[in-house]
Amino acid sequence: MTRPFVKRHPETCGPTPQRRRLGLLALLPALALLAGCAGNNGAQNAAAGKIPDGTIVMHQVQAAFIGSGNGGDGTLTYQGRTYPFVIGGLGVGGIGASTIDAxxxxxxxxxxxxFPGSYVQGRMGYAFGTESHGDLWLKNDAGVVLHLAAKRTGLMLSLGGDVILIQMK
Incomplete structure (x- = not known):
């Protein structure tokens, strides 16, 4: 007995061009995450064995659900003077919302x-209420590196990368 030829529907025969595009789009956050982590290593290496030129204090609010956004302000202390600044940025990686004091x-x-300009940030950390841990490395096009210890408050899991814009007030 022979089986009749059955024409299969294209959606059941494998990936369609639309599915392939969606698969590629799903890879973009992972690639951005890897790029953010690579930026982290570059910033660490650029600061290795050097004496700090200044100090920084900043307060930031961050929200994330795969993509992330943040904003805040801070002060740079350099050669005995204090310089206020504002920050804002977008990134990938993480879920939740938190405030960051760094x-x-x-x-x-x-x-x-x-000092002002665009910084690439590799980040990792968590916040659960007032229990938190975080380590931030940022580097701009001029080679300036910021190493921040972050205290987060909120509910957040963060692992990824951002581009942050720092502007002097």
């Missing part, structure tokens, strides 16, 4: 004019 060191800063 302090840290500034490396490779030769003048205050090098």
């Amino acid at each position: 302090t840290g060191e500034v490396y490779n800063l030769k003048s205050v004019a090098q």
Whole structure:
């Protein structure tokens, strides 16, 4: 007995062009995450063995659901003077919402004019109520590196990368 030829529906025969595109789009956040983590290593390496040129204190609010957004302000202390700034950024990786209070060191800063600009940030951390841990490394195009210890408050799991814009007030 022979089986009659049955024409299969294209959606049941494997990936369609639309499914392939969706699969590629799903890979974009993973690639951005890897790029953010790679930026983290570059910032760490640029600061390795160096004495800080300044210090930084900042307060930030962050919200994430795969993509993330943040904003806040802070102060840079450099050569005995204090300089206020504002920050904002977008990124990928994480889920939740938190506030971040961070302090840290500034490396490779030769003048205050090098401080503002776009920074690449590799981040990892968590917040559960007031219990938190976080470590932030940021580097801009001028080679300025920020290493921040972050205290988070909220409910957040964070692992990924961001581009942050720092502007002087």
